[in-house]
Amino acid sequence: MNITDISIKRTTIPVVVFTILALAGIYSYTRLNVELTPNIDVPVNVVMTVYPGAAPSEVESSVTKKIENAVSGMEGIDVLTSYSLENMSIVVVQLKDDMDADISLQDCERKVNMIQNDLPEDAELPQFMKMDLNMLPIMSMAVSSDIPEQEFYDLINLNVVPYISQIKGVASIEIIGGNRREIQIKADARK
Numbered sequence: 001m002n003i004t005d006i007s008i009k010r011t012t013i014p015v016v017v018f019t020i021l022a023l024a025g026i027y028s029y030t031r032l033n034v035e036l037t038p039n040i041d042v043p044v045n046v047v048m049t050v051y052p053g054a055a056p057s058e059v060e061s062s063v064t065k066k067i068e069n070a071v072s073g074m075e076g077i078d079v080l081t082s083y084s085l086e087n088m089s090i091v092v093v094q095l096k097d098d099m100d101a102d103i104s105l106q107d108c109e110r111k112v113n114m115i116q117n118d119l120p121e122d123a124e125l126p127q128f129m130k131m132d133l134n135m136l137p138i139m140s141m142a143v144s145s146d147i148p149e150q151e152f153y154d155l156i157n158l159n160v161v162p163y164i165s166q167i168k169g170v171a172s173i174e175i176i177g178g179n180r181r182e183i184q185i186k187a188d189a190r191k
Helices: 003-009 012-030 056-071 101-114 149-165
Strands: 044-050 077-085 088-095 127-130
Touching: 003 012, 044 056, 044 101, 056 077, 056 088, 056 101, 088 101, 101 127
Parallel strands: none
Antiparallel strands: 044 088, 044 127, 077 088
16 A cells, blocks of 8 residues: 555545644744844954044054954964054954854953053053854944034933933943043142
């Protein structure tokens, strides 16, 4: 007996088999996870250093080049890219596919910590992170105005950022650039 004979003589068997397959397919479909970006481990490390009040050329010469030189000796580097922005240096270390990003991040931290004293005193401590596709921003915004810089920064920081952070689904908001309000106290040594 072959499948055709069984299907013709016993019509309930194919109906039951296809019903079971259809139910299994519907059940499997409801259990599928759908993500905008799937979980992919990319072997990329990033070193970010904030240098307040510095122009891009100054950031490049006094921060970015030094970090690049320190990190370039790491094992397994595929591409080394750097960005010198106003007030910030970003060095992106893309590793070969067979490298472990966590181990190389520790190596990267060690190398940069060795040259920490060569960085400018005003520069903040470098931040190290492993690239995660889920960390990438969904939206970036640039704003400008004719009002004074400190007032504009306060307006964005105190009024706009809290309003946007209350929107459902917003994880975090980061302000890059701008001049924060600063109070300088000068003491008179004679008094």
